[in-house]
Amino acid sequence: MSISDDLSPSGAAAGQGAAIRFEAVSKSYSKPGGGRFDALSEVSLDVTPGTITGIIGRSGAGKSTLLRMVNGLEVPSSGRVIVAGHDVGAARGGALRAIRRDVGMIFQHFNLLASRTVRDNIALPLEVAGVPKAQIKPRVAELIERVGLGVQADRYPAELSGGQKQRVGIARALATNPKVLLSDEATSALDPETTQTVLQLLRDINRDLGLTVLLITHEMAVVRDIASHVAVIDGGRIVEAGETYDVFVRPQHPTTRSFLSGVTGVTLPDFVASRLHETAGSEEVIRVTFAGQHATDPMLALLGRDLGISVNILAGAVEEISGRPFGNLLVSLPAQRGAEARAYLERHNLTTEVLGYVG
Numbered sequence: 370m371s372i373s374d375d376l377s378p379s380g381a382a383a384g385q386g387a388a389i390r391f392e393a394v395s396k397s398y399s400k401p402g403g404g405r406f407d408a409l410s411e412v413s414l415d416v417t418p419g420t421i422t423g424i425i426g427r428s429g430a431g432k433s434t435l436l437r438m439v440n441g442l443e444v445p446s447s448g449r450v451i452v453a454g455h456d457v458g459a460a461r462g463g464a465l466r467a468i469r470r471d472v473g474m475i476f477q478h479f480n481l482l483a484s485r486t487v488r489d490n491i492a493l494p495l496e497v498a499g500v501p502k503a504q505i506k507p508r509v510a511e512l513i514e515r516v517g518l519g520v521q522a523d524r525y526p527a528e529l530s531g532g533q534k535q536r537v538g539i540a541r542a543l544a545t546n547p548k549v550l551l552s553d554e555a556t557s558a559l560d561p562e563t564t565q566t567v568l569q570l571l572r573d574i575n576r577d578l579g580l581t582v583l584l585i586t587h588e589m590a591v592v593r594d595i596a597s598h599v600a601v602i603d604g605g606r607i608v609e610a611g612e613t614y615d616v617f618v619r620p621q622h623p624t625t626r627s628f629l630s631g632v633t634g635v636t637l638p639d640f641v642a643s644r645l646h647e648t649a650g651s652e653e654v655i656r657v658t659f660a661g662q663h664a665t666d667p668m669l670a671l672l673g674r675d676l677g678i679s680v681n682i683l684a685g686a687v688e689e690i691s692g693r694p695f696g697n698l699l700v701s702l703p704a705q706r707g708a709e710a711r712a713y714l715e716r717h718n719l720t721t722e723v724l725g726y727v728g
């Protein structure tokens with residue numbers, strides 16, 4: 370059942386166009402010793418229908434609080450969360466239940482019932498929704514097929530691997546045909562290989578069902594691998610948001626940069642990192658980011674040819690984000706020519722960032 374079948378029209382005009390809209394959402398909690406603590410401050414974000422959108426932040430940044438507002442598990446202290454045109458915080462009773470049917474959720478620790486088989490875990494939301502038994506059976510079989518658990522259908526959670534448990538979680542979340550799937554660190558407890566298979570399943574579901582996926586994570590690699598859009602949250606505020614590719618290529622905020630330094634290739638070799646300092650030295654160490662068609666351009670060779678500046682390559686990688694090439698190089702060059710070299714590279718649409726100095 371869709372939300373609109375069940376809800377009063379009062380909120381219907383709100384949040385048009387966005388699958389989920391956060392409108393100046395704040396949340397504060399009482400502190401044990403008195404006073405208030407702001408877990409979220411004035412968060413505004415539109416999640417485009419059909420996208421996979423990642424919210425990334427450190428522990429305590431407010432990710433879970435934000436996610437849990439989408440299905441009404443948390444209520445904003447001020448502001449509104451609009452899902453498919455309806456104000457979640459204002460919904461009660463049948464209206465809130467309808468929203469929850471339209472918003473599936475998967476969890477880091479799977480949250481399966483140990484006493485129920487795979488089949489019966491997946492059936493649970495349908496039972497709760499009052500779906501007739503005769504309809505539950507074929508629906509569960511279809512879901513088991515979709516997540517590739519045919520062999521395990523009659524096993525209990527304790528007999529499954531982490532990846533299989535998460536597949537059950539995904540099937541259960543899809544049972545009521547939601548429009549939105551929330552993912553709360555769904556791959557954080559899984560090894561890298563299993564993570565990739567679960568991310569692939571989420572991608573397939575997003576593509577095949579046109580479902581909007583909103584995921585929270587503290588790993589930029591997850592965002593890179595799956596999300597078309599990303600919002601970076603820091604201290605309860607969104608500090609940067611946009612298409613993943615743009616945020617990777619032109620990160621604006623230091624928090625975004627620090628998340629990116631773990632994934633975009635390229636960590637400084639130890640022998641350079643240990644000598645790096647902030648005050649001027651004879652060699653400047655810079656990060657050069659290449660995007661789109663420039664990823665394969667021999668810009669550093671041109672720098673030598675046009676300006677006579679020779680560059681040492683310290684580390685580098687070219688990868689693909691949202692199907693587009695993206696390269697990242699760490700180089701050192703003579704510090705007295707640094708500004709000139711960076712201006713040249715920027716003129717050729719590369720992005721540069723000074724990391725420090727050696728010598």
Ligand SMILES: Nc1ncnc2c1ncn2[C@@H]1O[C@H](COP(=O)(O)OP(=O)(O)OP(=O)(O)O)[C@@H](O)[C@H]1O
Nearest residue numbers: 398399408426427428429430431432433434435587
């Ligand atoms: N019920 C609550 N009462 C008081 N403080 C809370 C409550 N829930 C969350 N907080 C606080 O709000 C802040 C944000 O918590 P939240 O769980 O949203 O962060 P998070 O980014 O999801 O972190 P993690 O990745 O560690 O789960 C934290 O400082 C947390 O301690």
